[in-house]
Amino acid sequence: MTLGDDNKESMLSGNTSTTGAALKDVLQEAQCQGRITYGVYQAVKTLEMNPAGVMLCILPEDNFQDVTLHIHFTLLEAFCWENDIRLIKVDSASKLTRLLGEQAPRHDNDIAAGRALRTQDCNCVLLEYPEQNVSDAESDMLEFYKSTCELCPRPIVTLPE
Secondary structure, three states, X not given: OOOOHHHHHHHHOOOHHHHHHHHHHHHHHHHHOOOEEEOHHHHHHHHHHOHHHEEEEEEEOOOOOOHHHHHHHHHHHHHHHXXXXXXXXXXXXXXXXXXHOOOOOOOOHHHHHOOOOOHHHOOXXXXXXXXXXXXXXXXXXXXHHXXXXXXXXXXXXXXXX
16 A cells, blocks of 8 residues: 555645554554554563564653653653654544554454553554565655654644544
8 A cells, every 4th residue: 555646745744634544554554464562561561672673653642641651651752762763643542542443452462462452552552664575655654754853843643533
């Protein structure tokens, strides 16, 4: 799946709704392939073991009701910046949960290993690199990150409803 030239230009120019649709495709593709880690604690374990294997770290912007979680996010962001891990913020944890909660776990152990979703675990999502080549949609997301990494403040991607 690839974006058309108009959509790609719109995404790279900072249109976060087009980027949100592309991110949705990337997340669903990775979820089908079992390349997603859900939750802050599972993400930290993955980052500790294999930071080079992480393609994207996705954090929702609206998830700061819990002070402890906010501290974890701050530390996780710092780790990502320090280790050159791409970090993308999305507009809503509830949208991310709805987007990723559509599929059932592939195996019973996936929930314990952080590869399957629990309702509260969309506060942090890691997307690992595929074993084969990255798809066109994934390369478009990486290009979006590259084109916006110097912007301050960084854009917040609007996920589709």
